[in-house]
Amino acid sequence: MATVTLTINGEKVTREVENRRLLVQLLREDLRMTGTHVGCDTTQCGCCTVLFNGDAVKSCTVLAQQADGADVVTIEGIGTAEKLHPVQQAFHEKHGLQCGFCTPGMVMNSVDLLQKNPSPSEQDVRHWLEGNLCRCTGYHNIVEAVLHAADTMKAKA
């Protein structure tokens, strides 16, 4: 066991964790922040994507202890039901989901893309989302949503 302290969505959190505790387990099971999903648990599907010191990572493949001192942003930290993040709003408007299971990871990875490249091409979006699997949509509307979010975020900036 060890004590970890990290910043999650702007708030300092301290917890006792087993050495084998994964960041995604800390989020979902210890902190009951269940917006971050576990799809495959094998670093493939991207449903568990969070921002880790500003970069999108798969939280099923990071130990809680590796996150000691880190700044983590989850899907709960970017918007609310009343005030969606522009990427969430764009997924809603462009119907960038069907069952919605992969959506938190898609949104978080797209947020990372747009903070690093505010004007991505369709090719950029498709390449960036390679590590996020959606088994419903065929990706078309997801890509549309990210491109739409890029437009609305630039218009607001």
Add this chain to the structure above:
Amino acid sequence: MYDFEYAKAKSVSDAAARLKATDGAKLLAGGMTLLPTIKLRLAKPSALVDLGRLGDLKGITVAGGIVTIKAMTRHADVLRSADVAKAIPALVTLAGGIGDVQVRHRGTIGGSVANNDPAADYPAGCLGLGATIVTSKRELAADDFFQALFTTALQPDEIITEIKFPVPERAAYIKFKNPASRYAIVGAFVSKGPKGVRVAITGAGDNGVFRIAAMEQALTKSFTAKAIEGIKVDPGNMLGDIHASSEYRAHLVTVMAKRAVVACG
């Protein structure tokens, strides 16, 4: 996942001491291979020694015709490095083709090289450029470092600190990738420079990454794709699995090597 001891290394020598003191201890770099392997119970280390806090193991420098990439430098950092793009653009291509965005944000060059997965990209880059692997104990030529599947010259308490790549006149890396994992089914790294002409193949060999002397000799005489089109490797020495038979991999070796020569420009 079985539990394990965990320690944040305070320095390279601290990490080496912990490796020596604990039977079954493993180094944790980015964890993009090791953690999934532990989760699948394919590995059961007694302890993990995390190198993630060692800032002096991160960074890229270019000087005197050598690109030096420290061991804990992430694939994303190599991909975004203007210095590497200028000196050895083929390494940027290689780093950008590893896994996916999220994996490149955690995975490190040192971890990839130390693991020596037969389908990993960096072993081809190291061997194809004639890199030097610098460890906590010594300097090793890539030719001596990679020994067999998941096997290197590293001693149990030896830690990679950086990798030095001589800047070539030209180089290219082309890979035929598994569409799901992005690992190389066959990847060819070809370079011409201070270490002569080098052709390194990953993904295919049943003993891991390897060079093709016949192609290197032919390209030294004439650096053209045509010069190597008749040079084939023996399918008996290739890996075969559900993704590609050993015969198909042997065929792809020549195809990818030719494409890499063309991409060298």
